[in-house]
Amino acid sequence: MSAFGDYYSNQKGIFRSKLSEIVKSAKDEISNDPKNLFINWIVVFKDESILETFEYLEINNNEIKKTNYGYEYKRNSGYFFFYEMEKEKSSADKADTAKLAKGIDEMKKEKSSLSDKLKKPQYHLHVGVKKEYSSHIQKVPELLDHNGPHYKVSPITIDEIIGIIIVNFYDTKINLLDRFKINITPNVV
Amino acid sequence: MTVLIESLNKYKIPLKTLDNLPKSTQIKNSENISRKNSKEITSVTFGRTNNDLKHLEIGSRMPIKEGLILLSNSALSRKRIERFSSATSSRQIDVLPRIITRNDIRNKLLAFEKKYNKTSDKFYSDWKQGKAIDNLDTLKWATYYEMWKQKYFM
Numbered sequence: 488m489s490a491f492g493d494y495y496s497n498q499k500g501i502f503r504s505k506l507s508e509i510v511k512s513a514k515d516e517i518s519n520d521p522k523n524l525f526i527n528w529i530v531v532f533k534d535e536s537i538l539e540t541f542e543y544l545e546i547n548n549n550e551i552k553k554t555n556y557g558y559e560y561k562r563n564s565g566y567f568f569f570y571e572m573e574k575e576k577s578s579a580d581k582a583d584t585a586k587l588a589k590g591i592d593e594m595k596k597e598k599s600s601l602s603d604k605l606k607k608p609q610y611h612l613h614v615g616v617k618k619e620y621s622s623h624i625q626k627v628p629e630l631l632d633h634n635g636p637h638y639k640v641s642p643i644t645i646d647e648i649i650g651i652i653i654v655n656f657y658d659t660k661i662n663l664l665d666r667f668k669i670n671i672t673p674n675v676v
Numbered sequence: 677m678t679v680l681i682e683s684l685n686k687y688k689i690p691l692k693t694l695d696n697l698p699k700s701t702q703i704k705n706s707e708n709i710s711r712k713n714s715k716e717i718t719s720v721t722f723g724r725t726n727n728d729l730k731h732l733e734i735g736s737r738m739p740i741k742e743g744l745i746l747l748s749n750s751a752l753s754r755k756r757i758e759r760f761s762s763a764t765s766s767r768q769i770d771v772l773p774r775i776i777t778r779n780d781i782r783n784k785l786l787a788f789e790k791k792y793n794k795t796s797d798k799f800y801s802d803w804k805q806g807k808a809i810d811n812l813d814t815l816k817w818a819t820y821y822e823m824w825k826q827k828y829f830m
Contacts, residue, residue, distance in 0.1 A: 559812045
Protein backbone atom coordinates (compact mmCIF):
# COMPACT_ATOMS: atom_id res chain seq x y z
CA MET A 488 0.00 0.00 0.00
CA SER A 489 1.47 3.39 -0.98
CA ALA A 490 1.71 6.41 1.31
CA PHE A 491 -0.77 8.15 -0.95
CA GLY A 492 -3.16 5.20 -0.82
CA ASP A 493 -3.02 5.20 3.01
CA TYR A 494 -3.51 8.95 3.18
CA TYR A 495 -6.45 8.86 0.79
CA SER A 496 -8.05 5.91 2.59
CA ASN A 497 -7.89 7.85 5.87
CA GLN A 498 -9.78 10.77 4.33
CA LYS A 499 -12.29 8.43 2.81
CA GLY A 500 -12.84 6.97 6.28
CA ILE A 501 -13.41 10.46 7.70
CA PHE A 502 -15.95 11.64 5.15
CA ARG A 503 -17.72 8.42 4.31
CA SER A 504 -17.76 6.72 7.69
CA LYS A 505 -16.66 8.68 10.79
CA LEU A 506 -18.90 11.65 9.97
CA SER A 507 -21.88 9.73 8.60
CA GLU A 508 -24.15 11.14 11.34
CA ILE A 509 -23.72 14.71 10.11
CA VAL A 510 -22.67 14.32 6.46
CA LYS A 511 -25.23 14.08 3.68
CA SER A 512 -22.89 13.43 0.74
CA ALA A 513 -19.19 13.43 -0.05
CA LYS A 514 -17.60 13.40 -3.48
CA ASP A 515 -13.95 13.29 -4.27
CA GLU A 516 -11.55 13.68 -7.16
CA ILE A 517 -7.99 12.47 -7.03
CA SER A 518 -4.98 12.42 -9.27
CA ASN A 519 -2.71 9.44 -9.28
CA ASP A 520 0.08 10.81 -11.40
CA PRO A 521 2.99 10.38 -8.93
CA LYS A 522 4.40 13.78 -9.98
CA ASN A 523 1.11 15.59 -9.48
CA LEU A 524 -0.89 14.18 -6.60
CA PHE A 525 -3.96 15.92 -5.30
CA ILE A 526 -7.17 15.14 -3.43
CA ASN A 527 -10.27 17.32 -3.71
CA TRP A 528 -13.35 16.64 -1.53
CA ILE A 529 -16.71 18.34 -1.63
CA VAL A 530 -18.63 17.41 1.50
CA VAL A 531 -22.23 18.47 2.04
CA PHE A 532 -23.41 18.36 5.65
CA LYS A 533 -26.97 17.63 6.71
CA ASP A 534 -27.60 21.32 7.42
CA GLU A 535 -26.54 22.06 3.79
CA SER A 536 -23.25 23.68 4.83
CA ILE A 537 -20.35 22.66 2.57
CA LEU A 538 -16.72 21.82 3.22
CA GLU A 539 -14.38 21.74 0.25
CA THR A 540 -10.83 20.56 0.68
CA PHE A 541 -8.03 20.66 -1.86
CA GLU A 542 -4.59 19.28 -1.10
CA TYR A 543 -1.64 19.10 -3.46
CA LEU A 544 0.84 16.52 -2.24
CA GLU A 545 4.36 15.24 -2.69
CA ILE A 546 5.81 11.94 -1.54
CA ASN A 547 9.28 12.02 0.02
CA ASN A 548 10.75 8.74 1.29
CA ASN A 549 7.27 7.21 1.26
CA GLU A 550 5.95 10.06 3.43
CA ILE A 551 3.25 12.51 2.40
CA LYS A 552 4.18 16.18 2.32
CA LYS A 553 1.58 18.85 1.62
CA THR A 554 2.81 21.37 -0.94
CA ASN A 555 -0.25 23.59 -0.69
CA TYR A 556 -3.82 23.25 0.52
CA GLY A 557 -7.14 25.02 0.89
CA TYR A 558 -9.96 24.09 3.29
CA GLU A 559 -13.11 26.14 2.83
CA TYR A 560 -16.25 25.77 4.93
CA LYS A 561 -19.37 27.70 3.80
CA ARG A 562 -22.70 28.05 5.61
CA ASN A 563 -26.12 28.91 4.23
CA SER A 564 -25.92 32.38 5.76
CA GLY A 565 -23.00 33.15 3.45
CA TYR A 566 -20.48 32.94 6.31
CA PHE A 567 -17.28 31.14 5.42
CA PHE A 568 -13.81 30.40 6.70
CA PHE A 569 -10.94 29.40 4.48
CA TYR A 570 -7.60 28.01 5.68
CA GLU A 571 -4.91 28.18 3.05
CA MET A 572 -1.34 27.05 2.73
CA GLU A 573 0.42 28.71 -0.16
CA LYS A 574 3.11 26.96 -2.09
CA GLU A 575 6.62 27.93 -1.00
CA LYS A 576 8.38 30.07 -3.56
CA SER A 577 10.57 28.03 -5.89
CA SER A 578 14.29 28.77 -5.99
CA ALA A 579 13.75 30.40 -9.41
CA ASP A 580 11.13 32.74 -7.93
CA LYS A 581 13.42 33.53 -5.00
CA ALA A 582 16.24 34.33 -7.41
CA ASP A 583 13.94 36.67 -9.33
CA THR A 584 12.95 38.46 -6.13
CA ALA A 585 16.59 38.79 -5.07
CA LYS A 586 17.45 40.18 -8.49
CA LEU A 587 14.68 42.76 -8.27
CA ALA A 588 15.73 43.79 -4.79
CA LYS A 589 19.37 44.22 -5.77
CA GLY A 590 20.42 47.82 -5.43
CA ILE A 591 17.54 48.76 -3.10
CA ASP A 592 18.42 49.93 0.35
CA GLU A 593 18.80 46.83 2.58
CA MET A 594 16.63 48.16 5.42
CA LYS A 595 13.83 49.07 3.02
CA LYS A 596 14.08 45.61 1.54
CA GLU A 597 13.83 43.93 4.95
CA LYS A 598 10.85 46.08 5.95
CA SER A 599 9.07 45.34 2.72
CA SER A 600 9.73 41.64 3.10
CA LEU A 601 8.33 41.69 6.66
CA SER A 602 5.21 43.56 5.63
CA ASP A 603 4.70 41.20 2.67
CA LYS A 604 5.00 38.19 4.96
CA LEU A 605 2.56 39.66 7.46
CA LYS A 606 0.16 40.70 4.75
CA LYS A 607 0.14 37.31 3.14
CA PRO A 608 1.68 34.61 5.35
CA GLN A 609 2.27 31.18 3.84
CA TYR A 610 -0.32 29.68 6.23
CA HIS A 611 -3.32 31.95 6.63
CA LEU A 612 -7.03 32.14 7.32
CA HIS A 613 -9.81 34.16 5.69
CA VAL A 614 -13.11 34.69 7.46
CA GLY A 615 -15.96 36.52 5.79
CA VAL A 616 -19.25 36.45 3.95
CA LYS A 617 -19.62 35.20 0.40
CA LYS A 618 -20.14 37.91 -2.22
CA GLU A 619 -23.56 36.58 -3.23
CA TYR A 620 -24.86 37.07 0.36
CA SER A 621 -23.17 40.38 0.97
CA SER A 622 -25.90 42.96 0.35
CA HIS A 623 -26.21 43.73 4.07
CA ILE A 624 -22.51 44.00 4.84
CA GLN A 625 -21.35 46.41 2.15
CA LYS A 626 -20.29 48.75 4.93
CA VAL A 627 -17.82 46.19 6.26
CA PRO A 628 -15.61 45.48 3.26
CA GLU A 629 -13.18 43.56 5.49
CA LEU A 630 -15.79 40.81 5.64
CA LEU A 631 -16.64 40.80 1.97
CA ASP A 632 -15.61 37.55 0.28
CA HIS A 633 -11.81 37.04 0.34
CA ASN A 634 -10.94 40.74 0.34
CA GLY A 635 -10.23 40.95 4.06
CA PRO A 636 -6.98 40.28 5.93
CA HIS A 637 -4.97 37.08 5.65
CA TYR A 638 -4.78 36.11 9.32
CA LYS A 639 -1.54 34.27 10.06
CA VAL A 640 -2.12 30.75 11.44
CA SER A 641 -0.23 27.51 12.09
CA PRO A 642 -0.46 24.58 9.68
CA ILE A 643 -3.75 22.75 10.12
CA THR A 644 -5.04 19.27 9.30
CA ILE A 645 -8.36 17.99 8.02
CA ASP A 646 -9.01 16.36 11.42
CA GLU A 647 -8.60 19.76 13.10
CA ILE A 648 -10.88 21.44 10.54
CA ILE A 649 -13.53 18.82 11.29
CA GLY A 650 -13.06 19.49 15.01
CA ILE A 651 -13.63 23.23 14.48
CA ILE A 652 -16.81 22.51 12.50
CA ILE A 653 -18.17 20.09 15.11
CA VAL A 654 -17.61 22.28 18.19
CA ASN A 655 -18.93 25.43 16.54
CA PHE A 656 -21.81 24.16 14.43
CA TYR A 657 -22.65 20.65 15.65
CA ASP A 658 -22.28 21.01 19.40
CA THR A 659 -24.83 18.26 20.03
CA LYS A 660 -22.42 15.85 18.31
CA ILE A 661 -19.36 16.64 20.44
CA ASN A 662 -18.86 12.90 21.01
CA LEU A 663 -17.70 12.64 17.37
CA LEU A 664 -14.48 14.42 18.37
CA ASP A 665 -13.16 11.15 19.83
CA ARG A 666 -12.83 9.81 16.29
CA PHE A 667 -10.26 12.41 15.21
CA LYS A 668 -6.62 13.23 15.82
CA ILE A 669 -6.74 16.78 17.14
CA ASN A 670 -3.69 18.51 18.53
CA ILE A 671 -4.56 21.15 21.11
CA THR A 672 -1.03 21.75 22.34
CA PRO A 673 -0.34 25.48 21.98
CA ASN A 674 2.63 26.54 19.89
CA VAL A 675 5.51 27.72 22.08
CA VAL A 676 6.60 31.26 21.33
CA MET B 677 -23.40 -7.11 -9.77
CA THR B 678 -20.43 -7.95 -11.96
CA VAL B 679 -18.27 -6.44 -14.65
CA LEU B 680 -16.97 -8.33 -17.66
CA ILE B 681 -13.22 -8.65 -17.96
CA GLU B 682 -13.61 -7.84 -21.66
CA SER B 683 -14.58 -4.30 -20.68
CA LEU B 684 -10.96 -3.65 -19.76
CA ASN B 685 -10.00 -4.16 -23.39
CA LYS B 686 -12.98 -2.48 -24.92
CA TYR B 687 -12.33 0.77 -23.07
CA LYS B 688 -8.53 0.63 -23.23
CA ILE B 689 -7.97 1.22 -19.54
CA PRO B 690 -4.47 2.63 -18.98
CA LEU B 691 -2.46 0.61 -16.50
CA LYS B 692 -1.09 3.62 -14.70
CA THR B 693 -4.56 4.46 -13.49
CA LEU B 694 -4.50 1.30 -11.39
CA ASP B 695 -1.92 2.60 -8.92
CA ASN B 696 -2.70 4.32 -5.65
CA LEU B 697 -6.14 2.88 -5.18
CA PRO B 698 -7.66 2.11 -1.78
CA LYS B 699 -6.24 -0.99 -0.10
CA SER B 700 -9.33 -3.14 -0.41
CA THR B 701 -9.54 -2.69 -4.15
CA GLN B 702 -5.96 -2.26 -5.20
CA ILE B 703 -4.63 -4.31 -8.03
CA LYS B 704 -1.10 -4.70 -6.88
CA ASN B 705 0.81 -3.84 -10.03
CA SER B 706 0.84 -4.21 -13.76
CA GLU B 707 2.39 -7.67 -13.49
CA ASN B 708 -0.97 -8.87 -12.31
CA ILE B 709 -2.49 -8.11 -15.67
CA SER B 710 -1.63 -10.46 -18.53
CA ARG B 711 -1.90 -9.20 -22.05
CA LYS B 712 -1.95 -10.81 -25.46
CA ASN B 713 0.26 -9.07 -28.09
CA SER B 714 1.01 -6.47 -25.36
CA LYS B 715 -2.42 -4.96 -25.88
CA GLU B 716 -5.39 -7.13 -25.20
CA ILE B 717 -5.90 -8.11 -21.57
CA THR B 718 -6.32 -11.84 -21.16
CA SER B 719 -6.47 -12.11 -17.39
CA VAL B 720 -6.38 -10.10 -14.18
CA THR B 721 -5.18 -11.10 -10.74
CA PHE B 722 -6.12 -8.98 -7.76
CA GLY B 723 -6.47 -9.15 -4.01
CA ARG B 724 -5.26 -7.78 -0.72
CA THR B 725 -2.92 -10.58 0.35
CA ASN B 726 -1.28 -13.52 -1.35
CA ASN B 727 -3.90 -15.83 0.19
CA ASP B 728 -6.69 -13.66 -1.10
CA LEU B 729 -5.67 -13.44 -4.77
CA LYS B 730 -8.33 -13.97 -7.39
CA HIS B 731 -7.35 -14.88 -10.93
CA LEU B 732 -9.86 -14.14 -13.65
CA GLU B 733 -9.60 -14.89 -17.35
CA ILE B 734 -11.46 -13.63 -20.39
CA GLY B 735 -15.05 -14.74 -20.22
CA SER B 736 -15.23 -14.52 -16.44
CA ARG B 737 -16.66 -11.63 -14.47
CA MET B 738 -15.08 -9.43 -11.81
CA PRO B 739 -16.86 -8.48 -8.59
CA ILE B 740 -18.59 -5.14 -8.94
CA LYS B 741 -16.32 -3.19 -6.60
CA GLU B 742 -13.07 -4.04 -8.36
CA GLY B 743 -14.63 -3.86 -11.79
CA LEU B 744 -16.14 -0.47 -11.20
CA ILE B 745 -12.90 0.88 -9.84
CA LEU B 746 -11.22 -0.11 -13.08
CA LEU B 747 -13.99 1.29 -15.23
CA SER B 748 -14.21 4.51 -13.26
CA ASN B 749 -10.53 5.09 -13.89
CA SER B 750 -10.98 4.82 -17.62
CA ALA B 751 -12.41 8.33 -18.00
CA LEU B 752 -15.74 6.97 -19.23
CA SER B 753 -18.84 8.87 -18.35
CA ARG B 754 -20.65 7.49 -15.32
CA LYS B 755 -23.68 6.69 -17.47
CA ARG B 756 -21.62 4.55 -19.78
CA ILE B 757 -20.00 2.76 -16.87
CA GLU B 758 -23.40 2.08 -15.40
CA ARG B 759 -24.72 0.74 -18.68
CA PHE B 760 -21.70 -1.42 -19.32
CA SER B 761 -21.51 -2.93 -15.87
CA SER B 762 -24.45 -4.46 -14.11
CA ALA B 763 -24.40 -1.87 -11.32
CA THR B 764 -27.94 -1.29 -10.26
CA SER B 765 -27.64 2.40 -9.56
CA SER B 766 -25.30 5.30 -9.99
CA ARG B 767 -25.10 5.40 -6.18
CA GLN B 768 -22.72 2.43 -6.36
CA ILE B 769 -20.55 4.38 -8.76
CA ASP B 770 -20.68 7.60 -6.73
CA VAL B 771 -18.77 6.07 -3.85
CA LEU B 772 -15.75 5.59 -6.09
CA PRO B 773 -13.04 8.23 -6.40
CA ARG B 774 -13.02 10.09 -9.67
CA ILE B 775 -9.52 9.96 -11.04
CA ILE B 776 -8.68 13.06 -13.01
CA THR B 777 -7.33 12.70 -16.53
CA ARG B 778 -5.41 15.22 -18.59
CA ASN B 779 -8.58 16.01 -20.48
CA ASP B 780 -10.37 16.73 -17.18
CA ILE B 781 -7.62 19.20 -16.25
CA ARG B 782 -8.09 20.93 -19.59
CA ASN B 783 -11.86 21.16 -19.02
CA LYS B 784 -11.34 22.57 -15.54
CA LEU B 785 -9.03 25.27 -16.90
CA LEU B 786 -11.61 26.17 -19.55
CA ALA B 787 -14.35 26.36 -16.90
CA PHE B 788 -12.29 28.77 -14.78
CA GLU B 789 -11.50 30.87 -17.87
CA LYS B 790 -15.20 31.14 -18.60
CA LYS B 791 -16.15 31.89 -14.98
CA TYR B 792 -13.57 34.65 -14.54
CA ASN B 793 -13.45 35.79 -18.18
CA LYS B 794 -9.67 35.55 -18.31
CA THR B 795 -7.23 33.21 -20.02
CA SER B 796 -5.32 30.80 -17.82
CA ASP B 797 -2.01 32.30 -18.99
CA LYS B 798 -3.11 35.79 -17.95
CA PHE B 799 -4.54 34.55 -14.65
CA TYR B 800 -1.36 32.66 -13.82
CA SER B 801 0.81 35.64 -14.57
CA ASP B 802 -1.39 37.82 -12.29
CA TRP B 803 -1.43 35.13 -9.63
CA LYS B 804 2.36 34.82 -9.59
CA GLN B 805 2.57 38.58 -9.02
CA GLY B 806 0.03 38.43 -6.19
CA LYS B 807 -2.54 40.35 -8.23
CA ALA B 808 -5.23 37.65 -8.40
CA ILE B 809 -8.04 37.18 -5.86
CA ASP B 810 -7.07 34.72 -3.15
CA ASN B 811 -9.69 31.98 -2.81
CA LEU B 812 -10.17 28.25 -3.29
CA ASP B 813 -10.93 28.68 -7.00
CA THR B 814 -7.68 30.50 -7.68
CA LEU B 815 -5.68 28.04 -5.60
CA LYS B 816 -7.11 25.20 -7.72
CA TRP B 817 -6.79 27.13 -10.98
CA ALA B 818 -3.09 27.86 -10.41
CA THR B 819 -2.43 24.26 -9.36
CA TYR B 820 -4.25 22.78 -12.37
CA TYR B 821 -2.43 25.21 -14.67
CA GLU B 822 0.93 24.09 -13.30
CA MET B 823 -0.11 20.44 -13.70
CA TRP B 824 -1.11 21.11 -17.30
CA LYS B 825 2.22 22.79 -18.00
CA GLN B 826 4.09 19.98 -16.30
CA LYS B 827 2.54 17.54 -18.78
CA TYR B 828 0.25 15.86 -16.25
CA PHE B 829 -0.56 12.32 -17.35
CA MET B 830 1.59 12.46 -20.47
